Amino acid sequence: MKGLLGLARSLEGRTVAVLLLAVLAVHGGALLLYRQSATAAANEAFATEVARQLVLAREAVLRRPPEERRTEAKALSSAHFEIGWERGPSAETGRTDPALHGLRDRVLEIEPVLGPNLVLALAEPDEPLHQQDLRGAFPLPDDSFLTFRSAHAPGLVHLAPWAYLATAMAILVGVAAVVLVHRIAGPLRELTHATGRIGHGTVVPIPEVGPDETRGIGRALNAMQGRIHRLVAERTQALAAVSHDLRTPIARLRLRLDCMDDEGERRAMAADLDDMQAMVDATLSYLRGDADPEARQVVNVVSVLMGIADASADAGREVEYDGPGRALAAVRPVAFRRAVENLVDNGVRYGTRVRVGVEVDEAALVVRIDDDGPGIAPEDVARAFEPFTRLEGSRNRNTGGTGLGLTIAKRAVEAEGGTLALSNRSEGGLRTEIRLPRAGARG
Structure with a gap:
């Protein structure tokens, strides 16, 4: 159907x-x-x-x-x-x-x-x-x-043989039209399938076949891909240079802090440098986008989540995992871990406790991250994923951040073929739900 x-x-x-x-x-x-x-x-x-x-x-x-x-x-x-x-x-x-x-x-x-x-x-x-x-x-x-x-009344007309011949010819014309349209539409289908694969890190050769129009579209898309990938390569090189240029003065400032006598001033400046380092890392991570060469592999998502929860607990934050002991999904482990860490950091920053859970159904693996913070106004949910956006009112501006955590997390989850959604919990706080395609048997 x-x-x-x-x-x-x-x-x-x-x-x-x-x-x-x-x-x-x-x-x-x-x-x-x-x-x-x-x-x-x-x-x-x-x-x-x-x-x-x-x-x-x-x-x-x-x-x-x-x-x-x-x-x-x-x-x-x-x-x-x-x-x-x-x-x-x-x-x-x-x-x-x-x-x-x-x-x-x-x-x-x-x-x-x-x-x-x-x-x-x-x-x-x-x-x-x-x-x-x-x-x-x-x-x-x-x-x-x-x-x-x-023996016969008027009006009784029987179809002549040519009428049956004309009917057969009409059927042949119809079949020929279907075949011809199917052959003409073939290049369009190939063009649609090929363009659907564009933008996932590699150059997709577009077949330049069919009528002049589809061949022209194929040539234009191939040329466009070449220009885009050259721009991405140039941007990646520029980002590497920016990363080095920004991190070097930050490292020199940290060394100079050791020469300061005022302990309180030294801690304040160290905190500022930590914030600068975090902002640089977050911005570079966002700008790097799909240039991350990490390969996708089937991992036990629960192990990643439990590791994040244990590391957060060791750092003195109230983060706990509650769910099954095994759930498989095909992800980029480092990118996925970074996305979940951003979401957990958001929950800890705007609340006091974070609970991470997993649920496995027939088609997807669902990761839920619940916090006890103030939540987000319904009209601001879509805007929360915009880069460099920090919501006012529902989120306290004094908590810091670059406004990239949710953006980076959403991009990483969508790169795995999943979805990320926000919703306010009835008992208070925000729920972040990640849905990933299943891999293997039920966990």
Whole structure:
């Protein structure tokens, strides 16, 4: 069902639908016009034949004496057109069927001698084998009646062989249209799949195939990727230089602190240098982005979380892990650990206690980090992930930070194919939830 819905929304599916509808409309219109024209021609031929047969029968019967007219009428009959003679009105001399008024008028127009009292009707319903037979009668000058019955009524048109041939050709045209559109859409599908892989660290060669437009898009994307990767390489080199240039004076300032006599001033300056170092590291980590060459591997996420909790507890912070002892996921261990550490640091900075938990379901591994801080206003949740953003009101500006912790964590989680979401807990505090694709069996 999803595949059909996807096809219906695709350019290929819609183009095929339009082409097939056009073929059906043209073919259906052609068959309808043919049927109408063929019906009109058949009705005209039938009316002419009936008029001719009745005039011939009228002249032949009138040439015979009354006692021979019935025999003469019978002699004039054929397997498909029966002629009869009656001395007076009979069952055939009723009223003309309303559906046959057009045929009656045309017969009288061809042969007016048949008189205005010509009656036409279809066979009675109790005659199932002859319900399409045409019957009728008209008076002769001596008030006797000539009756007739035709084996077929007008309007019965059968499709000619060319109509079946045209239908077969329409089907072939439809199939050819589907195949052609599928071949034309092939390069677009390849282009879509290739562009979906762009931006994940490596250059993705875009196939330059298909019509001129798709080849042009492929060339443009390949050129764009080359420019982007050159810019990223240049930025990485610049970041390495900035990292060295910033860390070196910070290290020199730390050495000079040892020469200061004022212990209180020395601690204050050391704290400022620690903040500077943290800001530099956080900014460089954010700017490094996808340039991190670390390989993804299947790890026991619980071991990473327990290590973070133990390290935080050793540092005197109230961080605890509560969950299963094993849960596997394919991640970049260092990047994932750094993301969780940022989230735990946020929880400790704005609250007093942090609880880390894991839950494993059929499709994902869920990591929850709960703190007892003030939480975040609902309207600020989306803005919290913006780089260099520190929320006011719901978060205290005096707690420090660069506004990059959540941004770096979100980027690291999304690089693993997961999601990161924030929500306020009903009992107070903020909940950060990481959902990662499962790897291996249930933990």
